[in-house]
Amino acid sequence: MNDILPEQTPYWQHVENSFRQLMQSYGYQEIRMPIVESTALFKRSIGEVTDIVEKEMYTFEDRNGDSLTLRPEGTASCVRAAMQHGLLHNQIQRLWYSGPMFRHERPQKGRYRQFHQFGVEAFGLAGPDVDAELILMSNRLWQKLGMSDDVSLELNSLGSAETRQQYRKILVEYFSAHEAELDDDSKRRLQTNPLRILDSKNPEMQKLNENAPKLIDHLDAESKQDFEVLCNVLNDAGVSYKINPRLVRGLDYYSKTVFEWVTDKLGTQGTICAGGRFDGLVEQLGGKATPAIGFALGLERLIELLEIPEDVQHENNLNVYLVLMGEKALSKGLPLAEQWRNEILGLKLQVNCGGGSIKSQMKKADKSGAGLAFILGDDELEKNIITVKFLREKKEQEMIELSQITDYLKKNIGLIGS
Numbered sequence: 001m002n003d004i005l006p007e008q009t010p011y012w013q014h015v016e017n018s019f020r021q022l023m024q025s026y027g028y029q030e031i032r033m034p035i036v037e038s039t040a041l042f043k044r045s046i047g048e049v050t051d052i053v054e055k056e057m058y059t060f061e062d063r064n065g066d067s068l069t070l071r072p073e074g075t076a077s078c079v080r081a082a083m084q085h086g087l088l089h090n091q092i093q094r095l096w097y098s099g100p101m102f103r104h105e106r107p108q109k110g111r112y113r114q115f116h117q118f119g120v121e122a123f124g125l126a127g128p129d130v131d132a133e134l135i136l137m138s139n140r141l142w143q144k145l146g147m148s149d150d151v152s153l154e155l156n157s158l159g160s161a162e163t164r165q166q167y168r169k170i171l172v173e174y175f176s177a178h179e180a181e182l183d184d185d186s187k188r189r190l191q192t193n194p195l196r197i198l199d200s201k202n203p204e205m206q207k208l209n210e211n212a213p214k215l216i217d218h219l220d221a222e223s224k225q226d227f228e229v230l231c232n233v234l235n236d237a238g239v240s241y242k243i244n245p246r247l248v249r250g251l252d253y254y255s256k257t258v259f260e261w262v263t264d265k266l267g268t269q270g271t272i273c274a275g276g277r278f279d280g281l282v283e284q285l286g287g288k289a290t291p292a293i294g295f296a297l298g299l300e301r302l303i304e305l306l307e308i309p310e311d312v313q314h315e316n317n318l319n320v321y322l323v324l325m326g327e328k329a330l331s332k333g334l335p336l337a338e339q340w341r342n343e344i345l346g347l348k349l350q351v352n353c354g355g356g357s358i359k360s361q362m363k364k365a366d367k368s369g370a371g372l373a374f375i376l377g378d379d380e381l382e383k384n385i386i387t388v389k390f391l392r393e394k395k396e397q398e399m400i401e402l403s404q405i406t407d408y409l410k411k412n413i414g415l416i417g418s
């Protein structure tokens with residue numbers, strides 16, 4: 001679990017702001033869920049025989065003896081919340097959320113025990129139009145963040161529940177015939193959850209998985225038709241993709257469309273964004289059958305991949321550092337700073353606190369990253385002026401009358417007055 005330090009947070013804010021704007025531009029609304037849920041919720045939704053539930057959850061008993069779990073993902077919580085508050089009764093919901101998720105995995109680059117996701121979920125729409133919308137939306141985010149060249153889209157369809165039941169038999173036959181080649185995990189899964197074998201990260205299983213019968217060749221008519229429509233929309237929108245028949249996702253609730261945005265720039269932690277349809281989940285959790293689709297993207301991996309534009313790096317820099325020499329300047333300076341903040345929308349101004357010589361205050365001003373130092377001392381107070389020093393440009397210092405400061409700031413920092 002990581003601390004995210006002040007030098008990193010501007011990048012997080014940049015990505016968070018971009019995502020929030022993106023959601024607004026598609027008419028999606030934010031929902032915020034608690035970070036803990038009852039353990040049973042995750043077991044029932046994600047599936048007992050998945051990596052997450054088998055070995056990655058932070059589960060504990062609270063003081064009442066109830067079993068709680070730090071959320072390992074957001075979809076289960078989102079469905080629970082939407083059901084509990086009656087958001088799904090004959091309604092369409094287009095929702096998003098963001099926040100920390102917790103999985104007890106082996107920490108490595110791009111894989112942490114507390115990580116952060118943006119999630120999007122649309123309820124009450126059977127697709128494939130909304131499936132395409134979600135993919136186009138994620139595609140727009142890469143464009144917005146200037147990372148389109150780094151990611152590529154993989155698609156698959158998992159068909160209906162019945163399709164998967166039939167396919168399961170075919171798959172079990174295939175893997176049983178090759179039982180000697182299976183690793184221990186896969187041997188166990190052969191009995192419990194054979195589709196999960198295809199999701200194996202073990203390179204030695206790759207060949208066997210590649211030659212396995214493909215679900216996409218056994219799709220039901222409706223899933224097949226929907227998948228074709230989705231592909232057509234993406235073709236028309238100019239979004240390229242690869243059909244990956246081994247894409248099954250690590251959670252049990254998926255059906256029909258599944259997709260991942262992957263990169264080859266982060267080693268084996270190559271999935272940036274992953275999602276799919278989960279038409280059975282609401283009913284499985286006790287609600288009325290409701291079609292649904294969503295995706296989640298990992299912020300750490302996204303930020304790792306991001307090239308941060310110059311202006312973002314400087315977005316949080318101060319405009320002005322106010323140097324105050326002496327007690328009189330102090331009692332005049334803080335109210336003045338308030339006044340300037342009132343008058344100039346977005347002004348970033350830091351007042352020197354803790355006193356100090358002119359030299360030490362100027363050192364702090366320089367370190368603060370501000371463009372200008374305003375100096376207010378006895379001399380200035382007497383003449384009703386501010387001495388302005390340029391900290392980032394070779395320019396002579398200036399004396400500006402106090403009454404002119406607002407105009408001066410507006411002119412010099414290009415800020416809009418309030």
Ligand code: ATP
Pocket residue numbers: 073103105110111112113114115116117249250269270271272273274275296297298299300301
């Ligand atoms: P992976 O295959 O890499 O284990 P996953 O299939 O378990 O990923 P999802 O549950 O689909 O991942 O989560 C969606 C996204 O969240 C992933 O694509 C990834 O970007 C991010 N993510 C998942 N687990 C972690 C983690 N432990 N640390 C950082 N990011 C993660």
Ligand code: MG
Pocket residue numbers: 051250
């Ligand atoms: Mg995982």
